[in-house]
Amino acid sequence: MSFRLGLTGSIGMGKSTTAQLFAEAGCDVWDADVAVHRIYGKGGSAVEPMRALEPRAVIDGMVSRPSLRALIAEDPTLLARIEKIVHPLVAQDRKEFVDAARSDILVFDIPLLFETGGNKAMDAVVCVSVPAEIQQKRVLDRGTMTLEQFEQIKAKQMPNDDKVAQSDYVVITDTMDHARAQVQAIVNTIKAGLSDA
The missing domain is CATH 3.40.50.300 (P-loop containing nucleotide triphosphate hydrolases)
Incomplete structure (x- = not known):
């Protein structure tokens, strides 16, 4: 353990x-910010759910943080919906880290x-x-x-x-x-x- x-x-x-x-x-170190970059990057697990939620958030096959910031400024209720997508994916990334960790x-x-x-x-x-x-x-x-x-x-x-x-x-x-x-x-x-x- x-x-x-x-x-x-x-x-x-x-x-x-x-x-x-x-x-x-x-x-062994798990970095929450790096995990978010991973799921937002090309082929990341957040890309398609985010595209379904707000197509303007995805640019060049990646979730764009600047676009997200602008969209949240436009519609503050968007943040809670984004978090519903992102938090479980980050939790999954963390679980995979724990399962693979050796330290x-x-x-x-x-x-x-x-x-x-x-x-x-x-x-x-x-x-x-x-x-x-x-x-x-x-x-x-x-x-x-x-x-x-x-x-x-x-x-x-x-x-x-x-x-x-x-x-x-x-x-x-x-x-x-x-x-x-x-x-x-x-x-x-x-x-x-x-x-x-």
Whole structure:
């Protein structure tokens, strides 16, 4: 029986990097965003159901995220219908990952873990964190969004302090070496617990 470790954190906190560190430490990692890209991509399981729901959402045989955003802005009720299609397909993708996984620690990289109640399915949760000013600088340095867009995304996410308070472990991603040491310590702690079980 594998240990299920949820990995979460707000935008710009260093979650993708931390997921990579868990993979380097020998854990199998499932990424919710990558799963969505997979089911939205050419031949993905969401393409035909989405085409049936809203033909304008599918461009070049793939579900287009920019088109979806525009369509949801046009008709906010569309989001719930999209989620009815996407959530079961993502759950199926996650099940296939679990069935194929070989590691004793499975890491589930899910940005909205607490917001969606996904933490209840985990044995423990890790939250990645940095001070707010570092978070903002990282996001804006990417050059992909404005301060206003960043604030809108942050407003939709549970406050970082609440995520940290509800998590079993916290990884501070101020430097790569510090983050790596914390990840290794978490893996060691979990493995020690598994060997005692």
